[in-house]
Amino acid sequence: xxxxxxxLQAAFAAHVTGRDRADLVACIVGDTISAxxxxxxxxxxxxxxxxxxxxxxxxxxxxxxGEGFFRTLAWGFMAQTLPGQPVLAExxxxxxxxxxxxxxxxxxxxxxxxxxxDWALNVVFHSPEGRRLAAADLAGxxxxxxxxxxxxxxxxxxxxxxxxxxxxxxNASQPxxxxxxxxxxxxxxxxxxxRRGDDAAFIVLDAGEGAFVAALAEGMSLETAAEKGMSAEPxxxxxxxxARLLTLKAFAASxxxxxx
Amino acid sequence: MTKTxxxxxxxxxxxxxxxxxxxxxxxxxxxxxxCYGISKAGKNDCQTASSSxxxxxxxxxQTDAWLSVPKGACEKIVGGKLTTG
Numbered sequence: 340x341x342x343x344x345x346x347l348q349a350a351f352a353a354h355v356t357g358r359d360r361a362d363l364v365a366c367i368v369g370d371t372i373s374a375x376x377x378x379x380x381x382x383x384x385x386x387x388x389x390x391x392x393x394x395x396x397x398x399x400x401x402x403x404x405g406e407g408f409f410r411t412l413a414w415g416f417m418a419q420t421l422p423g424q425p426v427l428a429e430x431x432x433x434x435x436x437x438x439x440x441x442x443x444x445x446x447x448x449x450x451x452x453x454x455x456x457d458w459a460l461n462v463v464f465h466s467p468e469g470r471r472l473a474a475a476d477l478a479g480x481x482x483x484x485x486x487x488x489x490x491x492x493x494x495x496x497x498x499x500x501x502x503x504x505x506x507x508x509x510n511a512s513q514p515x516x517x518x519x520x521x522x523x524x525x526x527x528x529x530x531x532x533x534r535r536g537d538d539a540a541f542i543v544l545d546a547g548e549g550a551f552v553a554a555l556a557e558g559m560s561l562e563t564a565a566e567k568g569m570s571a572e573p574x575x576x577x578x579x580x581x582a583r584l585l586t587l588k589a590f591a592a593s594x595x596x597x598x599x
Numbered sequence: 600m601t602k603t604x605x606x607x608x609x610x611x612x613x614x615x616x617x618x619x620x621x622x623x624x625x626x627x628x629x630x631x632x633x634c635y636g637i638s639k640a641g642k643n644d645c646q647t648a649s650s651s652x653x654x655x656x657x658x659x660x661q662t663d664a665w666l667s668v669p670k671g672a673c674e675k676i677v678g679g680k681l682t683t684g
Contacts, residue, residue: 402672403671403672403673403676404669404671404673405669405670405671407670408669408670449676474614474615474616474618474619477615478616478619482608482612483604483605485615486604486607486608508676511672511675512671512672518675520675520676521675521676522677522678523676523677524678561607561611562604565607565610565611566607577607577610577611577614578611578613578614579614581611581615581618582614582617582621585614585615586621
């Protein structure tokens with residue numbers, strides 16, 4: 340009994356992600372290769388392709404847990420979430436949340452944050468660089484108006500706030516990294532992930548800078564953001580932090596940014 | 600303007616002035632990690648191992664399922680095991 344096309348497609352999608360569908364197998368003509376075996380080729384092909392795509396997008400997660408464990412994670416994720424569009428680089432947005440909820444990965448509580456970092460780097464790598472806010476753009480604005488400006492992050496940029504030293508974990512997971520250990524007790528990190536030229540990059544922020552950038556990313560004014568920075572870190576040096584971020588071209592030069 | 604706003608305004612203005620004159624070399628000490636390099640480009644190619652569709656592999660992909668334990672750089676991350684709370 341043939342399946343209607345939408346049912347056939349749904350059965351095929353279910354089958355390739357590991358849910359055996361006898362009704363689908365019954366639709367396939369076998370010869371020297373049985374229908375079952377034919378379908379397994381597709382299942383293998385899909386799982387291998389998507390697993391490879393996830394490994395390319397989450398290289399630090401894979402480096403941390405090894406290929407075998409990563410495949411297990413990837414296979415579990417694929418069973419829940421297939422690509423919703425054809426660009427493999429855009430597959431995996433839900434993977435960090437999946438890692439956070441994964442029981443076997445619980446022993447590595449920092450792993451989900453690393454997955455967020457890998458994803459943020461992937462997103463920003465595929466985002467346009469855009470024009471960035473330069474100090475000269477602000478030089479003509481009266482000082483008393485500066486606190487009222489709301490300035491935004493560049494397209495695709497994001498702030499990752501972790502309870503763990505994920506910058507050091509990231510470094511320790513790169514090919515050729517030294518064998519030195521990383522102490523999780525080193526504490527929290529805020530990373531600003533943004534595109535720089537042809538590369539994706541992150542800037543390590545201290546607690547005050549992290550609160551400052553987080554507030555700006557939420558659309559708050561420079562004044563409110565400065566207050567957030569100071570309440571997060573009493574020693575927050577607004578002038579130094581803002582100069583550093585401007586020099587690193589960490590903000591977008593949108594019309595909105597300049598008009599306040 | 601409140602006293603706080605005046606302080607914030609002058610700190611921001613000082614930052615703008617400093618950033619205008621700051622040499623680009625200052626960026627070198629900026630605690631910035633470059634992450635990908637060009638090796639990342641083009642990763643959306645159809646990067647599928649040919650063996651997976653060669654017809655010889657009709658078994659499900661090995662997933663190491665529940666037997667698997669992490670075996671990677673996580674050995675270097677110490678001091679935080681089982682601190683999910």
